[in-house]
Amino acid sequence: MDFFNVYEDDKRAESYAKLEFPGDYYLAFRDIPDLVHKHVRAGKAVDFGCGAGRSTRFIKSLGFEVIGIDISERMIRSALEADPGGDYRLIRDGEFDLLDEGGFDLAFAAFTFDNIPGVERRTELLRGLGGLLNGEGKIILLDSTPEIYTHEWASFSTKDYPENKNARSGDLVKIITTAVEDKRPVEDIIWFDKDYMELFEGSGLELVESHKPLGKVDEPFEWVNETEIAPWIIYIVKRGA
Numbered sequence: 001m002d003f004f005n006v007y008e009d010d011k012r013a014e015s016y017a018k019l020e021f022p023g024d025y026y027l028a029f030r031d032i033p034d035l036v037h038k039h040v041r042a043g044k045a046v047d048f049g050c051g052a053g054r055s056t057r058f059i060k061s062l063g064f065e066v067i068g069i070d071i072s073e074r075m076i077r078s079a080l081e082a083d084p085g086g087d088y089r090l091i092r093d094g095e096f097d098l099l100d101e102g103g104f105d106l107a108f109a110a111f112t113f114d115n116i117p118g119v120e121r122r123t124e125l126l127r128g129l130g131g132l133l134n135g136e137g138k139i140i141l142l143d144s145t146p147e148i149y150t151h152e153w154a155s156f157s158t159k160d161y162p163e164n165k166n167a168r169s170g171d172l173v174k175i176i177t178t179a180v181e182d183k184r185p186v187e188d189i190i191w192f193d194k195d196y197m198e199l200f201e202g203s204g205l206e207l208v209e210s211h212k213p214l215g216k217v218d219e220p221f222e223w224v225n226e227t228e229i230a231p232w233i234i235y236i237v238k239r240g241a
């Protein structure tokens with residue numbers, strides 16, 4: 001299926017390149033170090049859908065040697081501008097054979113699957129990521145929960161899109177990131193937890209842990225729903241037996 005990658009757009013890419021970890025992005029990444037230390041041996045990592053390199057630099061800061069890969073030329077250019085010494089590679093969709101099969105301790109994907117449509121394509125990509133892992137390797141997916149598209153948040157708004165409430169896994173939903181200069185809505189693909197479980201099974205993967213970070217009252221952000229409802233879900237998966 002042809003799918004327009006919203007991150008190929010110049011204005012959006014520039015806006016995204018300046019994004020670090022405000023508000024809900026802090027919450028998204030807050031528990032990743034603990035989860036990584038619990039489940040993954042530091043070594044080699046691939047950051048699938050690295051964008052402008054924010055997530056790649058984050059994984060690097062945890063002690064990994066990391067390669068960022070993305071299908072957007074614009075995003076790879078931004079990543080290299082921000083981190084000239086970093087290893088960022090433009091790939092074609094699903095082109096994992098450029099990487100060392102079975103050579104990675106971690107395949108990380110932050111928000112990448114929020115933009116990937118279709119069970120078939122998701123399954124193929126997850127299977128491909130699984131193939132990059134060594135025996136002990138893990139995939140960590142950081143994705144949006146369905147609830148993010150039906151509530152208000154410190155860094156996002158969806159109130160103008162009540163139709164999001166009727167969406168099922170694979171449908172397009174709209175969300176505005178209030179934390180970036182570009183306030184045009186982004187169209188994401190919603191995916192429910194039970195359908196993630198089917199994807200993992202269909203991709204030869206096994207769930208190790210899932211985690212939904214909640215905001216804490218003493219954090220320096222004006223949480224809206226975050227202390228009660230999680231906008232993000234983190235899946236840790238491994239290759240099935």
Ligand SMILES: C[S@@+](CC[C@H](N)C(=O)[O-])C[C@H]1O[C@@H](n2cnc3c(N)ncnc32)[C@H](O)[C@@H]1O
Binds near residue numbers: 053070112
């Ligand atoms: C929301 S951005 C996230 C960027 C980065 N992970 C971060 O947290 O800042 C999603 C990225 O996934 C990339 N992407 C989407 N589909 C992809 C695919 N099939 N293969 C590789 N990258 C993809 C997009 O080009 C975009 O840069």
